[in-house]
Amino acid sequence: MSKNIxxxxxxPIYQELSDLVGEENMLKIYGYWRGSQFSLPMRLYTPKKLRPILKASRASNKDLARLYGYSERWVRDNRR
Structure with a gap:
């Protein structure tokens, strides 16, 4: 840890961020977003941009569902 921190x-949230990404990056996050509140989507990928990738893939629906964090049904319906 820096002697300034x-x-x-x-x-606690800044302690967790420091543990997760390091002190220097925690301070960057603090400087950029301090005072802000935000929530993160459950999924990493946006459906709109994922659909063309799914359609072009030759992988199984099951494999794509696991890879991108969606259900097999959602993958199947969006590959059509």
């Missing part, structure tokens, strides 16, 4: 005095 008192880890034990940080809010």
């Amino acid at each position: 008192v880890y034990d005095a940080l809010f």
Whole structure:
């Protein structure tokens, strides 16, 4: 830890960020988004941009569902 940062005095979320991405990156995140509230989508990929990738793939629906975090049914319906 840097001598400028008192880890034990940080809010828990900043302690977790520091543990996860390192102190330097935690400070970048703090500087960029401090005071903001945001939520992250459950899925990493947006459906609209994923559909053409699914249609072009030769992999099975099951494999694509696991890879992209969607259900097999959703993958099947969006490959048509």
